[in-house]
Amino acid sequence: EPEVTQTPSHQVTQMGQEVILRCVPISNHLYFYWYRQILGQKVEFLVSFYNNEISEKSEIFDDQFSVERPDGSNFTLKIRSTKLEDSAMYFCASSPSAGVETQYFGPGTRLLVL
Amino acid sequence: GENVEQHPSTLSVQEGDSAVIKCTYSDSASNYFPWYKQELGKGPQLIIDIRSNVGEKKDQRIAVTLNKTAKHFSLHITETQPEDSAVYFCAASERTSYDKVIFGPGTSLSVIP
Numbered sequence: 001e002p003e004v005t006q007t008p009s010h011q012v013t014q015m016g017q018e019v020i021l022r023c024v025p026i027s028n029h030l031y032f033y034w035y036r037q038i039l040g041q042k043v044e045f046l047v048s049f050y051n052n053e054i055s056e057k058s059e060i061f062d063d064q065f066s067v068e069r070p071d072g073s074n075f076t077l078k079i080r081s082t083k084l085e086d087s088a089m090y091f092c093a094s095s096p097s098a099g100v101e102t103q104y105f106g107p108g109t110r111l112l113v114l
Numbered sequence: 115g116e117n118v119e120q121h122p123s124t125l126s127v128q129e130g131d132s133a134v135i136k137c138t139y140s141d142s143a144s145n146y147f148p149w150y151k152q153e154l155g156k157g158p159q160l161i162i163d164i165r166s167n168v169g170e171k172k173d174q175r176i177a178v179t180l181n182k183t184a185k186h187f188s189l190h191i192t193e194t195q196p197e198d199s200a201v202y203f204c205a206a207s208e209r210t211s212y213d214k215v216i217f218g219p220g221t222s223l224s225v226i227p
Binding site: 031033041043044046051055056058065066091093098099101103105106108 | 159197213
């Protein structure tokens with residue numbers, strides 16, 4: 001069964017450094033999402049992406065964050081200057097069509113900012 | 115915006131018993147309520163969902179109920195098995211968005227053999 005993959009599974013970085021989290025969505029999917037889950041807290045929506053542009057973003061997704069689909073297979077989340085509070089599990093999801101009913105989640109990248 | 119609460123935060127049941135997880139939502143305009151199962155080291159996986167025009171839905175050992183008036187919805191797992199042990203999230207669609215899911219805080223279910 002096709003699945004969403006994410007790399008790396010774990011990343012440790014120093015505060016102020018840039019990080020790029022990578023996702024490979026399911027191949028025929030057109031809609032892409034990032035969510036995050038701070039330890040012990042809710043899974044929170046960050047951003048949705050379609051047709052090479054952001055469809056929607058939450059208030060969490062400020063100017064420090066950006067997303068890109070640099071080629072036909074990868075979908076990336078960049079945090080420009082990491083803060084301690086960016087430490088979380090980041091989930092990528094993809095969907096063949098718009099709507100929450102068909103979102104498939106990846107296994108996540110655990111980011112730790114020191 | 116939508117806010118989803120979930121209880122209990124942890125739940126332990128004996129294998130074979132039933133487990134019930136309850137959620138409430140705040141926005142009466144929300145119309146889609148998915149449930150996700152998150153196993154250790156994996157992302158949330160959709161296990162069942164219900165729309166606001168339906169009061170109950172069942173899929174083998176899993177059932178969901180929805181009370182729109184009270185803004186409550188519940189997940190029922192019967193004949194629990196050890197492999198049901200996971201974190202379960204209820205969620206509601208954000209009415210102003212077609213893509214955004216608002217998650218509850220999660221319930222950690224342990225099924226004791």
